[in-house]
Amino acid sequence: MDNPQLSSQVGAKHTVSRRGFLGALTAIAAAAGTAGGWVGRAAATTIKPVARPAAAQMARLLAYYRTRPRWASWLVPELNVNDGWQQWMRTILNSKNLPIAHDNFWRLGTTIAQPHHWAMVIDERRCIGCQACVVACKDENNVPVGVFRTWVDVVETGSMVPDPAGPIVTDAGNFRSEVKRSSMPLICNHCDHPPCVDVCPVKATFKRADGIVMIDYDLCIGCGYCIQACPYNARFFNPIQQTADKCTFCAHRLDRGLLPACVTSCPTHARVFGDRNDPTSEVSVLLATQATTVLKEDLGTDPQVFYIDREQEVYDENSTANTVYPYTANLNSTDYATLSGSTPPPAATGGQG
Amino acid sequence: MPLSPTNYYGSGLEQGYWGLMIVTYPYISGLVAGSFVVATLSQLFGRKRLAPLAPVAAILSFALLLAAPLTIWGDARQPSRVYELITRMHVPWSPMALFLLIWISYVVLMLVELYAVFRADNAARAEWAERPVRAKIAGLLTLGARSRDRRSLRRDERIVRWTAGIGILIAFLFHGYIGFIFGSMKSRALWSSPMMPVIFIVSAIVSGIALVQVAYFGIAKWNGWKIDREIVSELNMWLIGALLFDFYLDMIELLMSGVRAYAPEETYEWFSRLYFHGPLFWTYFLFQLALGVVVPLVALATRRGRASIVNSGVMAVLVLMGVYMMRWNVVAGGQMASKVTNDIVSYPLVWTGYDSVQTVLGVFGVAFLLFLLFAWIFPWKAGFEGTTEPAVTPPAAGPVPTTPATTSPANQPTPVPSTSLMGVLEDGSAPGLLGATRKRDHSGIQ
Numbered sequence: 146m147d148n149p150q151l152s153s154q155v156g157a158k159h160t161v162s163r164r165g166f167l168g169a170l171t172a173i174a175a176a177a178g179t180a181g182g183w184v185g186r187a188a189a190t191t192i193k194p195v196a197r198p199a200a201a202q203m204a205r206l207l208a209y210y211r212t213r214p215r216w217a218s219w220l221v222p223e224l225n226v227n228d229g230w231q232q233w234m235r236t237i238l239n240s241k242n243l244p245i246a247h248d249n250f251w252r253l254g255t256t257i258a259q260p261h262h263w264a265m266v267i268d269e270r271r272c273i274g275c276q277a278c279v280v281a282c283k284d285e286n287n288v289p290v291g292v293f294r295t296w297v298d299v300v301e302t303g304s305m306v307p308d309p310a311g312p313i314v315t316d317a318g319n320f321r322s323e324v325k326r327s328s329m330p331l332i333c334n335h336c337d338h339p340p341c342v343d344v345c346p347v348k349a350t351f352k353r354a355d356g357i358v359m360i361d362y363d364l365c366i367g368c369g370y371c372i373q374a375c376p377y378n379a380r381f382f383n384p385i386q387q388t389a390d391k392c393t394f395c396a397h398r399l400d401r402g403l404l405p406a407c408v409t410s411c412p413t414h415a416r417v418f419g420d421r422n423d424p425t426s427e428v429s430v431l432l433a434t435q436a437t438t439v440l441k442e443d444l445g446t447d448p449q450v451f452y453i454d455r456e457q458e459v460y461d462e463n464s465t466a467n468t469v470y471p472y473t474a475n476l477n478s479t480d481y482a483t484l485s486g487s488t489p490p491p492a493a494t495g496g497q498g
Numbered sequence: 499m500p501l502s503p504t505n506y507y508g509s510g511l512e513q514g515y516w517g518l519m520i521v522t523y524p525y526i527s528g529l530v531a532g533s534f535v536v537a538t539l540s541q542l543f544g545r546k547r548l549a550p551l552a553p554v555a556a557i558l559s560f561a562l563l564l565a566a567p568l569t570i571w572g573d574a575r576q577p578s579r580v581y582e583l584i585t586r587m588h589v590p591w592s593p594m595a596l597f598l599l600i601w602i603s604y605v606v607l608m609l610v611e612l613y614a615v616f617r618a619d620n621a622a623r624a625e626w627a628e629r630p631v632r633a634k635i636a637g638l639l640t641l642g643a644r645s646r647d648r649r650s651l652r653r654d655e656r657i658v659r660w661t662a663g664i665g666i667l668i669a670f671l672f673h674g675y676i677g678f679i680f681g682s683m684k685s686r687a688l689w690s691s692p693m694m695p696v697i698f699i700v701s702a703i704v705s706g707i708a709l710v711q712v713a714y715f716g717i718a719k720w721n722g723w724k725i726d727r728e729i730v731s732e733l734n735m736w737l738i739g740a741l742l743f744d745f746y747l748d749m750i751e752l753l754m755s756g757v758r759a760y761a762p763e764e765t766y767e768w769f770s771r772l773y774f775h776g777p778l779f780w781t782y783f784l785f786q787l788a789l790g791v792v793v794p795l796v797a798l799a800t801r802r803g804r805a806s807i808v809n810s811g812v813m814a815v816l817v818l819m820g821v822y823m824m825r826w827n828v829v830a831g832g833q834m835a836s837k838v839t840n841d842i843v844s845y846p847l848v849w850t851g852y853d854s855v856q857t858v859l860g861v862f863g864v865a866f867l868l869f870l871l872f873a874w875i876f877p878w879k880a881g882f883e884g885t886t887e888p889a890v891t892p893p894a895a896g897p898v899p900t901t902p903a904t905t906s907p908a909n910q911p912t913p914v915p916s917t918s919l920m921g922v923l924e925d926g927s928a929p930g931l932l933g934a935t936r937k938r939d940h941s942g943i944q
């Protein structure tokens with residue numbers, strides 16, 4: 146170090162060889178990693194928008210749908226391009242052109258005279274857990290496989306008790322069933338103070354003046370913030386269109402005077418839909434005469450889906466031994482792993498479950 | 499059912515939609531804010547011993563700042579619509595919408611700061627650099643202001659001081675708002691906490707100091723410089739201070755979430771299920787707390803420990819790892835806690851493709867390339883002891899001569915010192931601009 150000239154040369158001498166090799170290596174590795182990552186990212190996204198059919202095929206399809214108007218598949222989201230069906234915001238999401246809010250939702254309640262305030266009352270005494278609404282919603286709204294706009298948790302609690310006189314005969318002996326089954330339809334609550342709408346960075350999701358919370362699929366950047374912010378897990382990423390998605394209360398049907406598909410399809414009339422602004426509507430009467438609860442009331446989201454006779458917490462947080470999900474389950478979960486056998490279930494403890 | 503990337507989408511009611519990219523985003527932006535804070539230690543708070551590191555820290559911060567948006571951009575499902583963040587900005591309601599505002603103002607501020615930090619040295623390089631392209635670039639970077647008299651250096655110093663002062667606020671905002679994104683979500687018991695922005699900022703400072711430490715070692719080894727133990731010890735002192743604060747916040751979080759008597763039911767339940775008995779036990783207790791905080795605190799507690807280069811290097815790497823684990827524990831933990839059932843939601847680690855380890859490495863690769871680029875562009879070496887290069891051929895140009903006698907005269911047209919004298923006043927004195935020029939006096943080759 147005393148002789149700066151010498152020291153710099155000595156320093157330079159070993160840096161040259163290392164620089165050449167390591168520099169090239171890191172540069173190539175970094176560039177390859179980057180390129181690979183983005184190629185992978187591109188590969189992961191390019192499958193999302195389903196390719197439009199070729200022009201001739203499109204013309205055939207359109208001719209077909211013109212003669213038989215109905216909701217088309219995801220391949221052809223518009224019935225007739227000239228109808229403006231692809232303009233979601235104007236013709237599907239908000240065909241009555243209602244005022245909308247992205248925040249400050251009190252404005253909708255006080256300063257705008259609205260004709261309707263839609264709400265749903267779910268009577269759990271009537272729900273039999275048949276999942277007809279789930280299927281109807283999937284059919285009506287083309288909800289892709291694996292995600293749900295509405296779902297019904299059906300939960301059995303209790304256990305099969307060994308009993309020599311029991312009616313259930315197995316190789317391991319006879320059993321008597323001591324279970325209680327409860328089912329719980331779940332759906333977007335169309336909260337009057339929806340945190341999901343406030344947090345959207347690009348105002349893609351909004352609340353209509355009649356209370357319906359919706360997403361403009363042409364604006365959503367797919368950040369996932371609203372999905373995280375919804376306390377009810379009502380939102381999901383639509384794996385086809387790669388945007389946030391959720392229940393719309395079938396706004397396209399409401400705007401044409403029809404009830405939501407899940408309500409129409411419910412065989413026991415467990416789902417009641419109507420206008421809270423109309424004191425004679427069935428929901429208003431039910432709300433006035435029945436004890437109702439909403440989900441996670443303490444969060445202050447002011448849900449507009451009300452439950453009559455809601456079961457108390459049926460989940461046992463410490464054990465899955467006595468909980469059964471016959472129809473819907475969260476497949477991405479430890480409980481599912483337990484139930485499906487890939488994780489050994491906790492040891493059975495006789496009648497206690 | 500083991501999950502693979504192929505069945506990761508659309509196979510459950512609840513999913514951890516925010517993957518590794520969102521784990522990495524707060525990490526990178528934390529490094530941005532943290533290394534900026536290290537730069538301000540000398541620029542604003544008068545820690546002159548750290549002055550040589552300030553330009554490196556600023557360059558690091560800028561490179562990471564430019565790479566940071568790649569993470570959220572790569573995470574967005576509709577990346578082509580990113581312009582809506584400007585055209586349809588939902589401020590002030592959506593914390594996420596603040597991103598572009600804060601990011602752009604940070605970039606502008608960094609440009610001003612980098613300009614002022616390097617202007618004088620660039621002006622010198624523009625005159626003396628041997629390679630015309632370097633001289634050209636340096637000349638451009640001065641934007642025509644080439645004077646190196648006392649007054650202009652004072653002015654530079656003033657600009658740097660102002661940008662450092664404003665920048666530290668923006669750095670806190672830049673990182674604090676990310677903490678706020680998590681903290682403001684009342685839907686998730688483990689995120690919803692007013693402590694989040696503070697926890698994030700403090701761990702950002704921790705990771706930034708460690709990063710500058712690691713970068714210093716790397717640069718010194720790369721260039722064959724002697725590592726200045728005083729700088730290392732001083733950085734370690736700051737690291738300890740930040741780590742203590744971090745530890746304090748971690749302990750508060752542990753007490754307020756992990757003790758049944760003190761915590762809300764949902765918070766306690768998920769905290770204990772995930773961190774005490776669940777899948778995050780090791781990443782939380784071992785990697786985040788023990789290896790990331792406690793071990794470095796102990797190892798750097800003694801004066802000898804702080805002066806030891808190996809020890810400091812290992813501890814800095816541990817701290818960097820611990821902070822990454824903290825981001826993982828927050829982002830993964832929050833989403834593993836189911837909102838509507840009693841399950842622990844699976845949170846698979848994806849290796850390739852969208853939102854994967856590979857993409858994360860890619861983002862770090864971009865940051866590293868940017869750092870190399872800026873390190874080539876900016877004359878940041880000026881402040882280091884022992885870096886003075888006498889008037890010989892630059893090492894990169896051809897075979898290195900073993901003795902001065904064999905040096906090709908063609909490569910050194912004039913005996914004018916090259917990078918060694920950059921920043922020295924035209925009248926021959928060194929004004930100590932940001933400390934960067936002071937050490938040059940001792941090189942004895944003026």
Ligand code: SF4
Pocket residue numbers: 332333334335336339340341342358374375376377378379380391446
């Ligand atoms: S239930 Fe969730 S998605 Fe629906 S309005 Fe409320 S917060 Fe938004």
Ligand code: SF4
Pocket residue numbers: 344345346347348349350360364365366367368369370371372388389
């Ligand atoms: S996912 Fe779409 S709708 Fe939801 S917050 Fe992000 S941009 Fe808005």
